[in-house]
Amino acid sequence: MNRFPLLRGLFLASLGVSALSFSSCAQELSKPNQTLKDVEILASDSLGGRLPNTPGHAKAQQYLVQRFKSIGLKPVGDQYQHAFTFTQRNSTTQQPGVNLVGMIPGKSEKVIVISAHYDHVGTRNGKVFNGADDDASGIGAILSIATQFQKQKPQHTLVFVAFDAEEQGLQGSKAFVANLPFAKERILLNVNLDMVSISEKNELYASGLYHYPAFKPLLEQVKVPQGLNLRFGHDRPEQGHDDWTRQSDHGSFHAAKIPFIYFGVEDHPHYHQETDEFKNIHPTFYLKAVETITQAVQVLDKQLSL
Numbered sequence: 001m002n003r004f005p006l007l008r009g010l011f012l013a014s015l016g017v018s019a020l021s022f023s024s025c026a027q028e029l030s031k032p033n034q035t036l037k038d039v040e041i042l043a044s045d046s047l048g049g050r051l052p053n054t055p056g057h058a059k060a061q062q063y064l065v066q067r068f069k070s071i072g073l074k075p076v077g078d079q080y081q082h083a084f085t086f087t088q089r090n091s092t093t094q095q096p097g098v099n100l101v102g103m104i105p106g107k108s109e110k111v112i113v114i115s116a117h118y119d120h121v122g123t124r125n126g127k128v129f130n131g132a133d134d135d136a137s138g139i140g141a142i143l144s145i146a147t148q149f150q151k152q153k154p155q156h157t158l159v160f161v162a163f164d165a166e167e168q169g170l171q172g173s174k175a176f177v178a179n180l181p182f183a184k185e186r187i188l189l190n191v192n193l194d195m196v197s198i199s200e201k202n203e204l205y206a207s208g209l210y211h212y213p214a215f216k217p218l219l220e221q222v223k224v225p226q227g228l229n230l231r232f233g234h235d236r237p238e239q240g241h242d243d244w245t246r247q248s249d250h251g252s253f254h255a256a257k258i259p260f261i262y263f264g265v266e267d268h269p270h271y272h273q274e275t276d277e278f279k280n281i282h283p284t285f286y287l288k289a290v291e292t293i294t295q296a297v298q299v300l301d302k303q304l305s306l
Contacts, residue, residue, distance in 0.1 A: 001134050001135065001248050001264065034147075035143070035290055036140070038067065038140040039136045039139075039197065041063060042060055042118065042132075042136035043277060045130065046059065047059050047130070049121055049129040049131060050119050051119065051121060051122025051123070052095065052097055052119050053095055057119060061100065061118070064118060065080050065100065067143055068100065071150060073160060076103050076159060077181055080101060082098065082176070084172070084176075086168060086169075086174075086175065088168055089169060095165075097165045097171055099162065099164050099172045104149050104154055106157040106301075107155050108155060109157055110157065111158075112154075112156050112159070112189060112191060112297070113159045113161060113187060113190045113253070114142050114190075115142065115160070115173070115193070115249055116141065116194060116249075117138065117164070117167075117248070118135070118164065119165055119166055119172075120135070120136075121167050127274040129272070129273070129274050130278070132276050132280065132281050133198045133280075133281055134272065134276055135193070137197035138192075138193035138196055139162055141193050141294075144294065145160075145290075155302060158301070166249055170248070170252050173253070184256070184258070187253075189215070189258065189259040189261060189300070189304075190259070191261050192249050192250035192253075192263070193293065195271075196263055196290070196293070197281040197283075197289065198265060198280070198282050199265045199266070199268070199282065199285055202288075203231050204228060204231070204263060204264075204293075205232070205234055205262075205264055205265065206219055206263055206296070207235045208235050208245070208261045208262050209232050209235065210236050211260075212259045212261070215259070218296075218299050219232070219296055219299070221299050221303075222295045222299055227285075227288060228289065234264075234266075244262060248264070263289070263296075
């Protein structure tokens with residue numbers, strides 16, 4: 001998540017992750033375990049913090065393309081990779097970026113975009129900032145949601161996007177919204193996930209209902225797992241820096257007048273620190289959060305008009 005400006009196997013081997021991490025590879029992993037494995041892999045030291053245009057970032061991209069394929073997502077266009085260019089803050093030099101886009105066709109051509117970002121801030125002074133919560137957790141969740149919907153055909157077309165260069169100022173989502181691969185009128189909303197795996201209070205927030213109150217009665221139908229608190233908020237202008245409306249990739253959709261719901265947690269001591277590692281996420285909370293978000297997407301898919 002980009003909150004600073006506002007305040008404060010073949011592919012397994014190529015990723016360089018230890019064999020110990022994959023001791024159970026010989027047998028099929030359960031869905032929850034696979035979700036945790038996705039986070040563990042993306043947050044491993046071998047990916048170097050996933051700073052855009054670094055070898056570790058390329059490994060993350062390579063891994064996610066394989067996961068999109070293994071889940072059975074269809075490319076949107078000729079391939080999953082949607083290239084764009086962006087300019088770093090305080091620089092005039094353009095850099096390449098790559099969003100990864102796959103879909104599950106529904107009975108309707110109306111689209112729900114489900115997103116998270118796969119980049120992070122890289123390595124600084126020899127310390128790897130792995131970004132397990134920010135935002136490997138969101139990527140693991142959208143992969144889990146996609147897997148679930150492959151078992152039950154959705155009413156609407158679900159488009160899954162792994163955004164690049166979020167930490168550089170929402171660059172991937174800005175490029176995506178500026179050059180949509182389908183008509184803007186087809187998009188019902190964006191469901192964005194950024195930081196969903198760490199909460200001492202077991203609180204997951206659904207933000208955006210202040211702007212789009214029609215979604216509130218739908219989210220109130222979600223059967224929240226015991227031990228998790230689904231809260232609404234962090235989306236009112238008077239909240240200042242606690243207003244998350246523009247603090248992650250959903251902000252690009254909102255700026256284009258495309259509705260959004262953002263799922264996330266409040267800041268914690270590991271945010272943008274080298275301690276944002278897989279070992280420090282809260283697995284029980286995380287899996288309940290993934291279950292909650294999946295149910296929310298199911299409710300939205302079933303009840304939004306076709």
